[in-house]
Amino acid sequence: MSTRHLAVIGALLLTTALPLPAQPDPPPAPHVPDASQFVGQPAGAPLEGAALDRRTSEVSALLRCPVCQGLAVADSPAEMAVNMKGQVRELLSRGYTEEQILSYFEQSYGQFVLLRPKFEGLNMLVWLFPVIVLILGAAIVWVKVKKLEKGPARPPVQAAVAEEDPYLARVRDLVGGGKP
C-alpha cells in the first residue's frame, strides 16, 4: 500500500470520526387541531355518497351557528357555519359518530353550540317544566270537575224570582192580554 493510499484512508477515517455539524430541526409539518385531540379515534364507519350528504345535514341541524341568531349550522349561510358544516362532513367521512362530533363541538364551544340542550342540571327544567305545568293544569281541572259533579244541584232561583217579580207579571199581563 502506497503512502498516497494510506493518506486517503487516514483522511476518510478522520472524516468519519469527526462529529457532524448540528443539523437544524426540520420545520414542523403543517396541521390544524384534530378532533382526535378531543374525542379520540373514530368509533363508527366512514360515510360517503348520499349517506354522507344526509348525515351531514342531520348532524349540522343539531349545531347552533355561533355567529347567527338562533340558526342551525345546517341553515346558515355564514362563513363560520359553512366551515363548521364542512368539518362535520369531514368527520363523518372519517368515521366519527354523531355523539363524537357533538362532543367535539361542545368541548370547543360549550353546551351553547348544541341546539338540543342536554337532559342534565338546570337544563332539565326546559324539558320538565312544560310537562309539570300540563300535569298540574289537568289535575286542577279534574278536581274542579269532580267537585261540580258531587255538589248539590241548586234550585232554579232565577226562575222562581222571575215568577214572583211583579214587573215581569205586569209585562206578561200586557203581552198576553192578562191570560196566565
Added chain:
Amino acid sequence: MNRTVLIVGLFLATAVVGVLFLGLGKDPQRIDSPLIGRTAPSFALREAGTGDTIALEQFRGKPVVLNFWATWCAPCYEEHPILVANARRLGSQAQFVGVVFQDTEEKILKFLRDRGSAYPTVVDDAGKTAIAYGVGGVPETFFLDADGTIVAKHDGPVSTELLQANLVKAMQR
C-alpha cells in the same frame, strides 16, 4: 281549592321569574370557554408573508397570547396597536401569536404593513383552528401558560390592563 291554586300559581310564577332573572342577568355574548384549564389545541400553520410553518408547540416554556383576528373586524383595528406595543414591551417574556381566519393573505399583509407588526401572524385557511378553539366572533384572545394550558380567554378587543392581568395569571402557573 282557591288557596291551593294561589300557592301553585305563586310557585310557578316564582320559578319562571327566577329562571328569567338568571338568564337576563347574563351577557348573551359572553360564553365561558370550556377549554380553560385544558391544553391548548395543537396547530402548525403558515405564517403570513414568509410562508414558514409556525407551530404552537415551539413556544412552550413561556406564556403565549393567542389572538384570533381578521382585517374585516373593526374592533381588531382598535386592539392591534395595543397588542403590538405590549409584545414589544414584554419582549421574550411572552410570545404573541396572531391567528387570522376568513381572510386573504394580501389583506393581512397590507394591514400589518400599514399598522406595524411585532409577532408572527399565521393563516387559518379553513377556519378549523378557530373552530377547535371555539371562536365565534373576532377578536378573541387566549392566554396560555408556559406548559401550553389555556388559563384565560377574552372576547372583544383587549386593553393593556387586561393583557397584563391575564399574563400575570399565565405566569403564576
